[in-house]
Amino acid sequence: WRGSVATTYEYTVQVTGSASLEAVDDLQRYEVYTHLKGNFPGGEVDLTDHLALRDGLIARLEIKPTEP
Numbered sequence: 001w002r003g004s005v006a007t008t009y010e011y012t013v014q015v016t017g018s019a020s021l022e023a024v025d026d027l028q029r030y031e032v033y034t035h036l037k038g039n040f041p042g043g044e045v046d047l048t049d050h051l052a053l054r055d056g057l058i059a060r061l062e063i064k065p066t067e068p
Helices: none
Strands: 009-026 027-038 042-053 056-066
Touching: none
Parallel strands: none
Antiparallel strands: 009 027, 027 042, 042 056
């Protein structure tokens, strides 16, 4: 992804918010909300980054379109 999509398009990312969620299975969970704008198909998208940390390191990362 980083070598193809991320270099094919020009875009800006704006962090629009974040939330700390309950820990599950010793993973501290967070959501980070972003708005991307650029020259990719559709031109704009809101995304939610679902992060899970263990011992201060990212153990899991999932990026999905933000649900309305």
